[in-house]
Amino acid sequence: MQGILIKEFKLSASILSYLFIAFGLMFFIPGYPVLCGVFFVTLGIFQSFQSARESNDILFSALLPFSKRSVVKGKYIFVCIIELCSLIVMSIAVILRMSVFLNAQVYRANALMNANFFALGIAFVIFALFNSVFVGGFFKTAYRFARPFVTYIILSFLIVGIAEALHHFPGFENLNSFGTDNLPLQLILLAGGISFYCVVTFVSYKKSCERFEKIDL
């Protein structure tokens, strides 16, 4: 298993997957839909799938002394590690905005979503969607990814739009809490996002293993 992970990070990965982790820093940008940063991180991961396909990566992996399940597992672990790295960057931005920059006027006067724990929870939801729709969709054929990616783009921007606008609707104002305001609610929503991410990613991984087992390479 260690070998297949080394392969993912050294051979299959595009440098953009690593560089685009920095888009997590978009959580600092005031007056900007911060969740777009999540999308850009997944765009970086998409580049790895693209370059891997051009390099016959899947066939190469399938020939190594690992089971087909390990090949799928390697891809999912790679994707999750990149996502979790960007989530660490986003978390740092969220904590700083909740503490050091709590009263910064640029953030207070923000018409869009505040970067709080709820935003982080939504980031988990978008990543879960990427793992399910794109990565899971890719393993239907192990080479076609245009349709899964376009589907993911549409769904992710729908979620970004809803999440960014939701706090303007009556009854949802608390979603845009600053600092430790409504902390229990924020933490519950974050926990909901994390749970969603774990369940959806695991189900997607299981399905991908089944699909990949049936594919003729």
Place this chain on the structure above:
Amino acid sequence: MNVVQVKNLNKSYPSFDLKDVSFSIEEGRIVGFAGRNGAGKTTVIKSMLNLIHPDSGEIVFFGKNLKENETEIKKLIGYSAGTVNWYPRKKLKDIISVVRKCYDNWDEKAYLKYLDFFGLDENKTAQEMSEGMKVKCNLLTALSHNAKLLILDEPTSGLDPFSRDELTTLFKELKNDGVSVFFSTHIISDVEKCADDIIYISQGKIVASLPKAEFVSRFSEEGESIEETILRMERSNENARHINKRV
């Protein structure tokens, strides 16, 4: 002892069928898998590597079922697929640094020996290499983990006559070390030069699976080379197919 047994392999595609393919490979033998382009050689090899799923049939390596012992079996075999490009922009040494970690039976001494034997430069990327060098790169990885069986799909395609000669000589050396070599080719002279056994496939069916001498005595006409024999058999198969089509 048989290192591989392929039993009653069937696979249907819209325009091609693999029909009841069965053969076995004995330990320490060089087996040439001959047939024209599209005869089904790669489909058989891919089935042997669990890359495609036959509709029916069984593949057994070293007495163990492939499906149930895939990882273990893959460590004991080396595979090379002609001129397939892996990571064209990565240097050979970067690819090898990963492959090395994947095999607990990796043999660095063998790797350095074959690196020198093939005259490969570790700092070159696949896109900087000729087709022949790419074949050699694939062979290098296949030979560097003490595989007991080499499965080589068109290893001599794209190689110049000198390299082909070197390769067939290498097969004989490997055989002396107890390694079995199973190579597919449409260059029949390579089979003639080094194979102990011949498996001839035509239109998805195994026509013959015999020791070379027996193949010659059974199918060759007097003074005919194996290449000429297979050409003649292939033409008669082709004619029979055309007649059947018209009927």
